[in-house]
Amino acid sequence: MTFEYAPAPESLAIVSIAPSYGLFINGEFVYPTDGTTFKTINPATEEVLAEMSEANQSDVNAAVNAARRSYDRIWSVMSGRDRAKYLFRIARLLQERAREFAVLETLDNGKPIRESRDIDVPLAAAHFFYHAGWADKLDYAGLGPNPQALGVAGQIIPWNFPLLMLAWKIAPALACGNTVVLKPAETTSLTAMLFAEVCQQADLPPGVVNIITGAGDTGRMLVEHDGIDKIAFTGSTEVGKSIGRAIAGTNKRLTLELGGKAANIVFDDAPIDQAVEGIVDGIFFNQGHVCCAGSRLLLQESIAEETIAALKLRLQTLRLGDPLDKNTDIGAINSPEQLNKIHELIKSGDDEGAQRWTAPCDIPDKGWWCAPTVFTNVTQAHRIAREEIFGPVLSVLTFRTPDEAVEKANNTPFGLSAGIWTEKGSRILWMANQLRAGVIWANTFNRFDPTSPFGGFKESGFGREGGIQGLAAYLQAANDSADQARGTS
Amino acid sequence: MRTIAEPLNTTSSLREFLHGLPGVDEVGVKARATALGTRSIKNESKAWAIDMAIRMVDLTTLEGMDTPGKVRAMCAKALRPDPTDPTVPSVAAVCVYGDMAPVARAVVGDNLHVAAVATAFPSGRASLEVKLQDVRDAVAGGADEIDMVIDRGAFLSGNYGLVNEQIIAVKVACGTAHLKVILETGELRTLDNVRRASWLAMMAGADFIKTSTGKVPVAATPAVTIVMLQAVRDYYALTGSQIGVKPAGGIRTSKDAIKYLVLVKEIAGEAWLTPDLFRFGASTLLNDLLMQRQRMAVGHYSGPDYVTID
Numbered sequence: 001m002t003f004e005y006a007p008a009p010e011s012l013a014i015v016s017i018a019p020s021y022g023l024f025i026n027g028e029f030v031y032p033t034d035g036t037t038f039k040t041i042n043p044a045t046e047e048v049l050a051e052m053s054e055a056n057q058s059d060v061n062a063a064v065n066a067a068r069r070s071y072d073r074i075w076s077v078m079s080g081r082d083r084a085k086y087l088f089r090i091a092r093l094l095q096e097r098a099r100e101f102a103v104l105e106t107l108d109n110g111k112p113i114r115e116s117r118d119i120d121v122p123l124a125a126a127h128f129f130y131h132a133g134w135a136d137k138l139d140y141a142g143l144g145p146n147p148q149a150l151g152v153a154g155q156i157i158p159w160n161f162p163l164l165m166l167a168w169k170i171a172p173a174l175a176c177g178n179t180v181v182l183k184p185a186e187t188t189s190l191t192a193m194l195f196a197e198v199c200q201q202a203d204l205p206p207g208v209v210n211i212i213t214g215a216g217d218t219g220r221m222l223v224e225h226d227g228i229d230k231i232a233f234t235g236s237t238e239v240g241k242s243i244g245r246a247i248a249g250t251n252k253r254l255t256l257e258l259g260g261k262a263a264n265i266v267f268d269d270a271p272i273d274q275a276v277e278g279i280v281d282g283i284f285f286n287q288g289h290v291c292c293a294g295s296r297l298l299l300q301e302s303i304a305e306e307t308i309a310a311l312k313l314r315l316q317t318l319r320l321g322d323p324l325d326k327n328t329d330i331g332a333i334n335s336p337e338q339l340n341k342i343h344e345l346i347k348s349g350d351d352e353g354a355q356r357w358t359a360p361c362d363i364p365d366k367g368w369w370c371a372p373t374v375f376t377n378v379t380q381a382h383r384i385a386r387e388e389i390f391g392p393v394l395s396v397l398t399f400r401t402p403d404e405a406v407e408k409a410n411n412t413p414f415g416l417s418a419g420i421w422t423e424k425g426s427r428i429l430w431m432a433n434q435l436r437a438g439v440i441w442a443n444t445f446n447r448f449d450p451t452s453p454f455g456g457f458k459e460s461g462f463g464r465e466g467g468i469q470g471l472a473a474y475l476q477a478a479n480d481s482a483d484q485a486r487g488t489s
Numbered sequence: 490m491r492t493i494a495e496p497l498n499t500t501s502s503l504r505e506f507l508h509g510l511p512g513v514d515e516v517g518v519k520a521r522a523t524a525l526g527t528r529s530i531k532n533e534s535k536a537w538a539i540d541m542a543i544r545m546v547d548l549t550t551l552e553g554m555d556t557p558g559k560v561r562a563m564c565a566k567a568l569r570p571d572p573t574d575p576t577v578p579s580v581a582a583v584c585v586y587g588d589m590a591p592v593a594r595a596v597v598g599d600n601l602h603v604a605a606v607a608t609a610f611p612s613g614r615a616s617l618e619v620k621l622q623d624v625r626d627a628v629a630g631g632a633d634e635i636d637m638v639i640d641r642g643a644f645l646s647g648n649y650g651l652v653n654e655q656i657i658a659v660k661v662a663c664g665t666a667h668l669k670v671i672l673e674t675g676e677l678r679t680l681d682n683v684r685r686a687s688w689l690a691m692m693a694g695a696d697f698i699k700t701s702t703g704k705v706p707v708a709a710t711p712a713v714t715i716v717m718l719q720a721v722r723d724y725y726a727l728t729g730s731q732i733g734v735k736p737a738g739g740i741r742t743s744k745d746a747i748k749y750l751v752l753v754k755e756i757a758g759e760a761w762l763t764p765d766l767f768r769f770g771a772s773t774l775l776n777d778l779l780m781q782r783q784r785m786a787v788g789h790y791s792g793p794d795y796v797t798i799d
Contacts, residue, residue: 006531
């Protein structure tokens with residue numbers, strides 16, 4: 001016998017999923033006026049988890065009105081210290097119910113329980129703790145004395161980190177005194193509805209947080225709503241552009257966190273074993289459904305061969321399968337649409353002459369899966385080097401000199417993140433100055449912390465989330481005359 | 490690919506090779522250790538791992554107060570760890586000071602390996618001649634495995650040639666006995682040093698590389714073991730010969746032992762999951778493994794009085 005890991009599934013007993021969910025408006029769960037629903041599905045089993053409500057125009061109106069009322073009457077006049085109290089409560093409740101959130105996230109999204117348990121949920125709680133700390137210290141946010149909230153924020157989040165993206169959006173907005181209407185992605189709404197329960201449990205005043213479920217139409221209604229002062233969107237560049245067009249000519253503020261095609265650059269003096277781990281974390285974390293994923297590996301040519309060999313050896317130990325199993329490394333692809341998109345781009349890689357290698361792993365019969373895939377002999381001209389795949393697919397390119405690495409890394413319409421692997425500190429600093437990306441990791445990849453601002457260059461979006469810089473997205477400075485003229489302060 | 494160039498026996502040629510090895514990022518290694526530490530080993534996997542861990546133990550006593558009586562008792566335990574359960578396998582070896590090797594050999598016969606620490610263990614501060622005599626005495630006394638220490642002073646001062654010469658000389662003195670080279674990673678401090686010392690020992694003829702004497706504050710850690718497992722994996726890829734790894738000191742619980750087996754499986758590979766290529770240098774670990782084994786058999790803990798203290 002060899003050392004096989006017996007199944008170690010996380011228990012489902014801790015979560016109870018209702019057969020159907022309403023919308024969370026003004027502190028209460030309400031069903032939409034016309035009763036339209038859609039199903040949310042477990043991507044690992046294709047089983048229906050629950051029926052979700054699709055918010056229509058009158059639901060969106062109700063949510064925005066509730067947020068406006070609560071902004072005017074409660075949240076904007078409450079002291080920062082009191083707002084902090086609620087945020088601390090929410091943070092603690094997220095920690096207390098961490099296991100429940102982790103299991104539910106894994107069921108609805110398909111990500112491995114190891115990640116939802118060790119990364120998504122703890123980081124979500126950390127964002128609330130961090131921003132709770134800011135709520136009574138906004139005078140020191142670098143925006144002048146007594147910066148004011150914007151009003152009602154409409155927030156639209158993606159399906160790759162449902163709870164974590166919710167936390168990135170709601171925590172700073174609330175800390176700065178805004179109220180929110182949040183729309184989760186249509187395939188991953190369950191943890192948002194559980195979060196709504198946490199808002200009730202924390203006695204958060206009704207209307208401060210409103211959560212409406214639905215697809216693109218619901219999102220558009222929210223974006224176009226007159227009662228919204230600010231839109232914060234995380235998702236695809238395509239949708240981001242359409243949002244930009246939709247609100248052009250209005251007073252709405254906008255922050256966008258969009259796609260990426262990050263370069264992960266490995267020099268010949270890198271710690272190779274740890275670089276291999278960083279490559280794996282960079283592109284196979286969360287099945288590659290990460291906007292800042294290190295999807296373009298740039299290897300210095302002198303070490304390309306040995307690094308690729310080491311990478312392939314390492315990928316053979318990745319465990320794909322039941323996301324609830326505590327030993328699973330690679331979970332399910334969130335939706336068949338996404339899987340098709342990944343397959344289409346993999347096919348383009350084949351067609352354009354890149355060399356494909358797929359990690360040997362058993363694919364379960366049910367559910368949507370994609371084995372870790374590595375393309376070598378990729379050039380800058382290939383689609384798989386230019387387009388965001390948003391899946392576990394790595395494109396490997398080579399370079400000869402640091403200048404060439406910078407040139408290739410920057411030669412993309414995106415600019416969200418980049419990674420540098422070298423033991424030479426001066427080169428890290430030089431590279432970081434040359435790279436046009438919002439987040440640059442050195443000798444690590446895909447590390448997140450609420451104190452560190454996150455956001456993009458170019459088509460990866462604008463505005464920052466997290467850190468002191470992230471507060472500016474939800475505040476107006478005291479001397480911001482344009483906003484004062486708008487009368488929202 | 491990396492190759493071992495022609496004779497690496499001078500300090501300068503060794504330095505060139507060892508300092509040409511890729512660096513080790515300590516933060517990254519620790520993150521990997523933490524991630525692998527979350528592997529959940531249950532049911533039949535756990536039962537398998539516990540038995541494998543028992544079979545990998547070098548049951549050890551290395552005290553100034555060791556007596557023939559103590560060594561005999563430990564050897565009896567090594568042969569039959571749980572007198573109430575004949576299905577419990579024997580450990581891999583007993584590990585004693587050289588002067589106790591004859592006592593140990595008399596008890597275990599040909600059934601177990603007898604490992605003896607030698608070369609002025611644990612500090613290694615003696616002349617080469619004294620070290621070699623220490624080895625010869627242990628081998629003559631019946632030891633078939635020698636656990637030597639490297640000269641950390643020479644290593645840290647960059648005198649790789651001297652460390653290399655001593656390992657080669659000890660290897661000759663060992664004759665047919667297997668040579669385990671103790672790096673004393675708690676004194677080497679950096680993981681770069683651990684990687685370099687591992688390669689130095691392997692190239693000089695080590696059959697095993699071992700973390701620690703157990704006599705300095707920091708003994709085996711998952712991070713150090715990861716670096717050593719990477720070294721034996723890479724050395725195998727380069728030369729085709731498999732070198733063993735022995736973490737020693739500080740591994741006291743079944744849970745820890747199983748974590749080490751996970752490291753072996755996922756870093757060096759399944760081929761290293763054998764007592765010929767992986768050992769635990771431990772004393773109290775065995776009883777914890779036995780208690781876990783009993784618990785898995787009967788469904789509850791029996792308590793420390795249901796395992797023997799020897």
